[in-house]
Ligand SMILES: Cc1cc2nc3c(=O)[nH]c(=O)nc-3n(C[C@H](O)[C@H](O)[C@H](O)COP(=O)(O)OP(=O)(O)OC[C@H]3O[C@@H](n4cnc5c(N)ncnc54)[C@H](O)[C@@H]3O)c2cc1C
């Protein structure tokens with residue numbers, strides 16, 4: 001099944017928790033903004049992506065099944 | 067599960083995810099289903115929007131087949147009988163028990179709650195505080211400059227209120243961040259026009275409502291918020307046979323007794339990553355992490371590998387004004403502190419803490435990325451010199 005990672009940038013406060021969980025997908029750069037490096041990560045990243053959803057203090061991340 | 071909040075919710079969802087298909091009961095003293103506390107002193111206090119405190123997944127939890135016992139308090143644990151007694155006289159029998167009762171606010175005998183005096187732990191507290199702030203114009207007195215008191219002060223100040231922040235210690239947050247950084251946190255409030263009184267204690271309240279301080283002054287506050295810390299909710303467990311010492315004492319895997327685990331603000335356990343220090347962590351992230359961990363621990367029972375211990379790097383955040391603070395690790399017992407990635411004056415920096423030649427904690431102001439990097443360094447027991455060298459490149 002295809003799934004996508006979506007971050008609500010209005011909620012995100014760039015605290016980089018998601019980056020610690022899944023650096024291949026989430027990156028907070030020097031400008032203190034979050035960049036989603038890969039919106040459609042491989043299935044092997046699914047569990048980590050779900051962990052990022054749970055651990056994001058702003059509940060800014062959602063996984064969308066497409 | 068006794069305690070239907072962040073740790074309890076994450077333990078419950080983990081049990082189901084791990085395939086537990088038995089009966090699952092969540093007992094919670096609050097009438098609300100699990101919600102998110104951090105916004106209570108931040109966005110919810112500022113806006114009153116109930117959506118700010120929603121916790122993801124709670125609204126559509128039917129699939130988890132949870133029996134909710136909300137608005138009910140557990141009053142006694144009969145460990146031998148494997149039964150918990152509730153305050154309505156009913157009992158809940160269990161095979162496995164997850165203690166996630168969190169913590170309750172401390173109060174001051176000199177400032178009884180009510181009549182304009184508030185505490186802030188629950189969404190009910192926050193609604194009352196908001197209503198009172200709307201009703202009564204005039205200065206807000208915040209007693210206690212810990213993280214929650216500081217956030218309340220910042221939120222009220224940003225709403226244009228006059229704010230007096232009183233703290234009994236000479237330096238706020240000293241235990242968490244040390245004197246130097248604690249002083250920076252105090253200055254932040256002064257720069258935003260808060261009247262900060264350190265080394266000052268509350269003596270009492272006049273019949274007119276004015277609060278008397280031990281420096282001889284009085285503060286004629288319209289609203290008072292007491293933020294002097296919390297204590298684990300363990301009173302009902304006294305005499306149960308569980309070991310209680312400022313929390314439910316667990317082993318390094320979160321086990322308090324056979325078939326009994328604890329997680330979140332209520333749990334105390336030796337963290338092997340921090341020299342085996344006995345810890346109780348009052349952070350949002352730990353409630354999630356430990357809730358999930360002990361759920362797996364409980365399911366495994368005697369099959370659990372005792373070497374698989376719960377040894378996380380604690381992490382929390384606090385938002386005050388336009389500053390975002392984060393801390394990773396524990397500074398307890400640090401023998402050196404250095405500032406990297408900016409300066410204290412800029413209010414943008416990372417403070418690194420050393421203990422026994424290792425990086426053991428980092429506190430950042432507007433440096434989220436570096437605090438998260440420090441978190442991984444701490445997790446791999448990074449030597450101090452190596453961490454310093456890495457941090458030297460943070461401009
Ligand atoms: C205003 C505020 C702001 C915060 N901000 C931050 C922040 O910015 N960053 C951060 O990291 N952390 C923050 N925290 C801390 C964080 O919210 C807590 O660490 C977290 O809520 C702990 O979750 P818990 O499930 O262990 O306990 P709790 O959330 O305390 O929940 C315990 C639940 O158990 C119930 N209970 C207790 N005893 C019984 C009983 N005998 N029977 C039935 N039910 C019982 C209680 O009523 C409560 O609902 C904040 C806390 C507050 C209050």
Ligand code: SF4
Pocket residue numbers: 007011012013014015016017018019026028034055056057058059060061
């Ligand atoms: S964890 Fe959430 S708030 Fe933090 S950077 Fe990631 S998406 Fe943003």
